[in-house]
Amino acid sequence: MSRRVLIVLSEYGYWGEELVGPVEVLEARGYRLTYMTPTGKRPNALPPSLDPDYIDPPLGRSVTTRDMARRAAEIDASSRLDNPLSLADLLPERPYYSSLNHLRELEEYNRRLATATDDLVSSFDALVLVGGSGPIVDLANNERLHEVVLAFVAADKPILAECYGVAVLAFARDVDSRKSILWGKRVTGHPKEYDYKDGTGFLGVDFNMGPPPYPLEYILRDATGPDGAFIGNVGREVSAIVDHPFITARSTPDSIPSAELLVQVLENGLRRHGW
Numbered sequence: 001m002s003r004r005v006l007i008v009l010s011e012y013g014y015w016g017e018e019l020v021g022p023v024e025v026l027e028a029r030g031y032r033l034t035y036m037t038p039t040g041k042r043p044n045a046l047p048p049s050l051d052p053d054y055i056d057p058p059l060g061r062s063v064t065t066r067d068m069a070r071r072a073a074e075i076d077a078s079s080r081l082d083n084p085l086s087l088a089d090l091l092p093e094r095p096y097y098s099s100l101n102h103l104r105e106l107e108e109y110n111r112r113l114a115t116a117t118d119d120l121v122s123s124f125d126a127l128v129l130v131g132g133s134g135p136i137v138d139l140a141n142n143e144r145l146h147e148v149v150l151a152f153v154a155a156d157k158p159i160l161a162e163c164y165g166v167a168v169l170a171f172a173r174d175v176d177s178r179k180s181i182l183w184g185k186r187v188t189g190h191p192k193e194y195d196y197k198d199g200t201g202f203l204g205v206d207f208n209m210g211p212p213p214y215p216l217e218y219i220l221r222d223a224t225g226p227d228g229a230f231i232g233n234v235g236r237e238v239s240a241i242v243d244h245p246f247i248t249a250r251s252t253p254d255s256i257p258s259a260e261l262l263v264q265v266l267e268n269g270l271r272r273h274g275w
């Protein structure tokens with residue numbers, strides 16, 4: 001049977017190549033892909049990611065070839081992203097502790113959560129969190145998505161996270177222990193040197209964010225703890241790390257290599273790469 005992969009995208013903009021990589025690599029292996037967004041709205045690519053003439057400020061050069069811009073635009077304009085699953089519809093929301101009948105509501109929440117996450121984990125072999133600036137807004141601190149991540153980890157199923165999508169892993173924590181699932185792990189992600197100093201943008205938001213609202217590298221260094229590590233690979237063209245069950249990708253050019261590593265994890269049992 002062909003493997004199935006759940007791909008999660010932000011509704012505030014994904015980076016084109018960071019979707020192209022998983023789509024092309026996984027479909028070439030005959031995998032079946034399903035897309036999901038926080039509320040079921042159609043995801044769209046960030047305009048700079050479709051523009052080969054856009055100069056990435058930290059790197060001082062274009063990061064999108066004309067061929068990649070074309071491939072990304074084709075996926076973005078296709079019907080495949082038209083009807084994504086809605087995370088909000090599939091998973092319940094944890095009740096506030098101040099709710100009037102908190103104990104009963106919490107019991108109901110846990111019942112519904114177990115059913116929903118069991119269904120997702122049994123339906124898919126892997127989870128992919130696509131990068132771009134959009135995940136900063138609606139994926140990084142999305143408690144429903146955290147529960148999906150925790151369920152895949154508990155089932156020992158691989159999770160590929162790209163760029164700012166890696167922040168989801170740092171914040172996915174058991175509600176009681178508050179300990180990051182990345183504790184003791186090796187990961188890569190957007191390093192401080194790659195962060196914008198100005199102009200971080202999101203779809204549907206009409207203002208200049210300036211720099212990113214948080215430095216992902218610092219978050220990942222804290223989340224991995226003294227026995228883990230953040231590996232930025234600054235000065236190297238590619239940074240993709242496997243520390244099972246996580247495959248993490250630093251930025252745009254790492255989408256294809258990281259997707260190829262996900263295939264190796266699923267098909268050959270790869271558990272460590274890049275450190």
